[in-house]
Amino acid sequence: MTSTTxxxxxxxxxxxxxxxxxxxxxxxxxxxxxxxxxxxxxxKTQNNTLTEKDNILRGAxxxxxxxxxxxxxxLPSTNPVLVSLAQVKNLASxxxxxxxxxxxxxxxxGGGAGSSVKITLxxxxxxxxxxxxxxxFSTITPLTVVDKMEMANLQGEALSVSLSLFSYWQESPTxxxxxxxxxxxxSDRDMTALTKMAQLEVPTFSNLSPVGPYERTNPFN
Amino acid sequence: xxxxxLLPKKFQSKDSxxxxxxxxxxLNMVGTMVxxxxxxxxxxxxxxxxxxxxxxxxxxxVLATSIKKMNQVESQYILLKQRxxxxxxxxxxxLTKGSFDNFEKIFIDQGTLFFEQADISKTKSEVVLRAADSxxxxxxxxxxxxxxxxxxxxxxxxxxxxxTGYSVSLELN
Numbered sequence: 069m070t071s072t073t074x075x076x077x078x079x080x081x082x083x084x085x086x087x088x089x090x091x092x093x094x095x096x097x098x099x100x101x102x103x104x105x106x107x108x109x110x111x112k113t114q115n116n117t118l119t120e121k122d123n124i125l126r127g128a129x130x131x132x133x134x135x136x137x138x139x140x141x142x143l144p145s146t147n148p149v150l151v152s153l154a155q156v157k158n159l160a161s162x163x164x165x166x167x168x169x170x171x172x173x174x175x176x177x178g179g180g181a182g183s184s185v186k187i188t189l190x191x192x193x194x195x196x197x198x199x200x201x202x203x204x205f206s207t208i209t210p211l212t213v214v215d216k217m218e219m220a221n222l223q224g225e226a227l228s229v230s231l232s233l234f235s236y237w238q239e240s241p242t243x244x245x246x247x248x249x250x251x252x253x254x255s256d257r258d259m260t261a262l263t264k265m266a267q268l269e270v271p272t273f274s275n276l277s278p279v280g281p282y283e284r285t286n287p288f289n
Numbered sequence: 290x291x292x293x294x295l296l297p298k299k300f301q302s303k304d305s306x307x308x309x310x311x312x313x314x315x316l317n318m319v320g321t322m323v324x325x326x327x328x329x330x331x332x333x334x335x336x337x338x339x340x341x342x343x344x345x346x347x348x349x350x351v352l353a354t355s356i357k358k359m360n361q362v363e364s365q366y367i368l369l370k371q372r373x374x375x376x377x378x379x380x381x382x383x384l385t386k387g388s389f390d391n392f393e394k395i396f397i398d399q400g401t402l403f404f405e406q407a408d409i410s411k412t413k414s415e416v417v418l419r420a421a422d423s424x425x426x427x428x429x430x431x432x433x434x435x436x437x438x439x440x441x442x443x444x445x446x447x448x449x450x451x452x453t454g455y456s457v458s459l460e461l462n
Binding site: 075076079080082083086087089090093094097100101104105107108111112114115118119121122124125126128129131132135136139140142143145182195196199202203211213214215216217218219220221227236238240241244245247248251252254257258259261262264265 | 306307309310313314316317320321324327328331332334335338339341342345346348349352353355356357359360362363364365366367368369370371372373374375376377378379380389390392393396403404405406407408409410411419
């Protein structure tokens with residue numbers, strides 16, 4: 069090996085080793101920092117979601133206490149057909165309309181508008197009386213809407229009316245979403261709906277107090 | 290004074306090679322410094338990022354615990370939201386109170402007009418009316434036009450019988 073070769077070999081070798089180390093370090097460092105940045109981004113997104121969710125839930129406690137019960141009357145979590153029938157009968161008696169035929173049919177489950185049960189009824193009365201009766205359905209709970217009305221003339225001012233109603237309920241969610249999933253905020257439109265639900269007329273329930281067992285007297289004494 | 294070099298000529302390095310060797314050494318030195326500075330920067334960045342990750346993970350953990358504690362509130366909130374959305378969907382698609390209001394505005398207080406039949410559904414209303422004279426019918430049609438409550442009004446039937454008077458069938462959309 070000549071002195072010239074030796075003179076150049078050491079710095080060239082050093083430069084090659086340095087370049088190799090530089091490439092390895094840059095590659096490893098870049099990959100590590102990129103992974104960390106991706107993780108930070110995802111953690112920040114999660115943090116924002118969780119902070120928003122936490123704030124919403126903390127702030128919603130007053131809304132829940134105000135509207136939860138009322139919304140439960142408007143859209144109960146189970147089929148409200150018996151309560152709906154009672155409400156229909158109450159309204160009919162309020163507007164002095166005789167209920168001639170009441171039928172319950174067709175349960176429709178699910179969908180964005182909750183589940184529903186169909187109630188059909190027939191009655192007779194004057195047109196103003198009937199219209200007031202129909203309009204009153206928008207003021208009662210469970211949420212009951214008139215789907216169809218057919219009126220036919222009987223005699224004089226009396227009309228025979230067939231009504232088709234839908235009474236709705238909303239099943240409770242069976243599973244909570246993952247804690248890290250974002251929560252859908254109650255919008256102003258939803259708030260208006262909740263306020264309307266709170267204004268609806270609640271059915272009156274009577275509680276029968278339990279009657280204790282009485283001592284049975286022996287009739288042969 | 291001239292430089293004295295006692296080495297035989299064949300062992301002497303060329304000037305250009307000496308310069309190149311010196312240049313390489315300088316480059317290596319600068320490269321080494323850049324390499325160490327670079328490594329320091331990368332390591333620093335990794336340490337800073339790691340601290341940030343730990344801090345964010347801790348914050349998220351605290352928030353997660355707080356949210357999990359409020360799971361009853363969350364379930365009620367979700368149900369409340371569902372109920373509000375359902376209420377909006379139902380009331381938007383229903384046969385509205387307005388349909389009956391329109392019907393009332395036009396057909397009630399019409400004196401001697403009698404209902405033969407009326408079918409009201411979401412899409413359209415069909416009404417069959419009876420009137421003793423044609424003036425009553427004219428006044429009703431004038432009222433329908435003046436109130437402008439329906440997009441389309443079709444007179445689907447018109448009959449006259451001497452005993453009962455006029456009978457008119459209307460389709461209101």
